[in-house]
Amino acid sequence: MTGTLVGHDAHLIGGRWVRSAGEPIPVENPATEQVVGHAPAGTAAEARAALDAAVAAWPAWxxxxxxxxxxxxxRLADLLERDVDExxxxxxxxxxxxxxxxxxAQVGLPIQVLRTTADLAADYPWRxxxxxxxxxxVPAGVVVAITPxxxxxxxIAAKIGPALVAGCTVVLKPSEIAPLCAYALVERAVEAGIPPGVLNLVCGTGPVMGETLVRDPRVAVVSLTGSVRSGARVAELAAPTITRVCLELGGKSANVLLDDTALDVAVPAAVQQAFFNSGQACNALTRLIVPSHQQAEVAERLVAAVGALRTGDPFDPSSDLGPLVSARQREAVRDxxxxxxxxxxxxLAGGPEAPDGLPVGYYHRPTVVTDVRPESALAREEVFGPVxxxxxxxxxDDAVRLANATDYGLAAGxxxxxxxxxxxxxxxxxAGQVKINGARTRDGLDAPFGGFGRSGLGRELGRAGIDEFVETTAVLGGDAIG
Known part of the structure; x- marks a missing residue:
C-alpha cells in the first residue's frame, strides 16, 4: 500500500461515478510525507446533485x-470483514x-458497529x-453525514448504519485529509447491493462542499463528527431551516485514580487510554487525576510505561504509536x-522534539506533563496528540470537582x-460515557456515545444512534366507530 498512488476524481451520485469539476486534493502518508492519493475538491453544484439523488431515492428506500x-x-459488514487486511x-x-x-480498532470496530446496529434494529420500537x-x-428523511x-x-459506520436501517438516504462527505477509506467503503456498499441514491459520496472542503450540503432545506438531519468550531458552524448554518443536528465534537476527558487503585494495572492502562491512535481520539482520557500522596509513585510508573512505548513506522509490527496526521497537527501539539x-x-517524559531516528514523518514523542494547574491551557484545551x-x-470529592472542571464532557474514567x-x-x-477500571467504548457498542457541553449534541451507537434518524408520531384513537 505504501508504494501505491490511489487516485479518485469522481463522486458517487445516484449509483454512478460522476467525474468532478473540482481540482484534486492531495492525500499524504504522514509517515513518509509523500503524496499517496488524491480526491476531488467538489463543487456546490455537485453537492446539490448528490442531494437530488438522495431525495429521489428516499421514498422507495x-x-x-x-x-x-x-x-x-x-452484507456491507461482511464485505468489510472480507477485506480487513486491505x-x-x-x-x-x-x-x-x-x-x-x-x-x-479502525476496521474491526466499524464492522461490529454495523452488525450491532442491525441487531438492535430488529428489536427497536418502531411501533x-x-x-x-x-x-x-418513521425515517427522518435525507441525512448529511460529515466525518473526520x-x-x-x-x-462513517456509526452514522450510515443507523441512518440506513431507519430508512434514511445519505450524502456522505468525508474529511479531505483522509478520504480514501470512504471510497473503499462506498465501493463495498455498491457491491453489497445498496440501491442507487441511497448512499452517495461527495468529497471536498468544508466551506464549499460541507456548507452547501448543510444549508440545503431538503436535509432532515446533519450528523457531524469534528471540532467544536466545525460543530458551531454547522449548527449556525442549519438553524434557519430548523434542521436537526447531531454533533460529536471534542473532549478533554478525565481519568480518575482513587486512592485504593491497583497502580500496577491502572497506570499502564491509563497511558494506553491517553495515547490510543497517537492521542488523536476525541474520547482519549488525557487528564490523569491522581491522589496527591501517590503522585511520586504514579510519576515513576508513568515514566516506565511511556518508556516502553515504541513510536515508528505504521507497517512495523513493533510500533505502538505512528505519526500524527499532518505537519499542521504536529505543530499544534508541539505548541x-x-x-x-x-x-x-x-x-515528565517526552517533549516537543522529534523522536530519535525519525527525521521524516509527522512523529511526536509520547509526552507526560505533571504539576499541571487546573486553570492552565493544558488542563482545559483539547490537544489531539500524545500528551x-x-x-x-x-x-x-476533589477528584470529581477537578474532573468536571472542563467545558467538555465526552468521556471519563x-x-x-x-x-x-x-x-x-x-x-x-x-460525561456522556464513563469507563470503570479500563472498560472500552468498543466493549459496549449498544451503549450511547456522545457528550455534555462543548462535546456536542445527541448520541451515536446503540438504540440512541437510531433515535437520531427517526421522527416520532403519536397516533391517538383508532377504535371502531359505532
Missing amino acids: ADTPLEERVALVR LAALIATEVGMPVHLARA EPLAAGEVVR WNMPLHQ HVRRAAGDGARL LAVLTHSGD VWSADPARARSVAARLR
Whole structure:
C-alpha cells in the first residue's frame, strides 16, 4: 500500500461515478510525507446533485421492508470483514495508525458497529403501544453525514448504519485529509447491493462542499463528527431551516485514580487510554487525576510505561504509536507542550522534539506533563496528540470537582478496587460515557456515545444512534366507530 498512488476524481451520485469539476486534493502518508492519493475538491453544484439523488431515492428506500434494509447493512459488514487486511493497510497509509492496531480498532470496530446496529434494529420500537393509541417511528428523511480523519471508517459506520436501517438516504462527505477509506467503503456498499441514491459520496472542503450540503432545506438531519468550531458552524448554518443536528465534537476527558487503585494495572492502562491512535481520539482520557500522596509513585510508573512505548513506522509490527496526521497537527501539539512549561508544568517524559531516528514523518514523542494547574491551557484545551496531563486530588470529592472542571464532557474514567465506590464517583461525573477500571467504548457498542457541553449534541451507537434518524408520531384513537 505504501508504494501505491490511489487516485479518485469522481463522486458517487445516484449509483454512478460522476467525474468532478473540482481540482484534486492531495492525500499524504504522514509517515513518509509523500503524496499517496488524491480526491476531488467538489463543487456546490455537485453537492446539490448528490442531494437530488438522495431525495429521489428516499421514498422507495423508506418503503423498503426493514428486514431488507438490515440485510444490506449486514452484507456491507461482511464485505468489510472480507477485506480487513486491505482496509487496515489503507488506514495505516493515510492516517498513520500502526497496521496491527488498525486491523481491530479502525476496521474491526466499524464492522461490529454495523452488525450491532442491525441487531438492535430488529428489536427497536418502531411501533409502541400507548393507552390511547401508539407511537410510530418513521425515517427522518435525507441525512448529511460529515466525518473526520482520525477514525474514518468507524465514524462513517456509526452514522450510515443507523441512518440506513431507519430508512434514511445519505450524502456522505468525508474529511479531505483522509478520504480514501470512504471510497473503499462506498465501493463495498455498491457491491453489497445498496440501491442507487441511497448512499452517495461527495468529497471536498468544508466551506464549499460541507456548507452547501448543510444549508440545503431538503436535509432532515446533519450528523457531524469534528471540532467544536466545525460543530458551531454547522449548527449556525442549519438553524434557519430548523434542521436537526447531531454533533460529536471534542473532549478533554478525565481519568480518575482513587486512592485504593491497583497502580500496577491502572497506570499502564491509563497511558494506553491517553495515547490510543497517537492521542488523536476525541474520547482519549488525557487528564490523569491522581491522589496527591501517590503522585511520586504514579510519576515513576508513568515514566516506565511511556518508556516502553515504541513510536515508528505504521507497517512495523513493533510500533505502538505512528505519526500524527499532518505537519499542521504536529505543530499544534508541539505548541501545547511548549506552552505548558510557561504555565508552570513539569515535563515528565517526552517533549516537543522529534523522536530519535525519525527525521521524516509527522512523529511526536509520547509526552507526560505533571504539576499541571487546573486553570492552565493544558488542563482545559483539547490537544489531539500524545500528551497526558497529570493533576492531583485530595479525595473523591476533589477528584470529581477537578474532573468536571472542563467545558467538555465526552468521556471519563474511574479506577478503584471497590466497584461500588467507582460507580458512585462515575455517577457524579458530567460525561456522556464513563469507563470503570479500563472498560472500552468498543466493549459496549449498544451503549450511547456522545457528550455534555462543548462535546456536542445527541448520541451515536446503540438504540440512541437510531433515535437520531427517526421522527416520532403519536397516533391517538383508532377504535371502531359505532
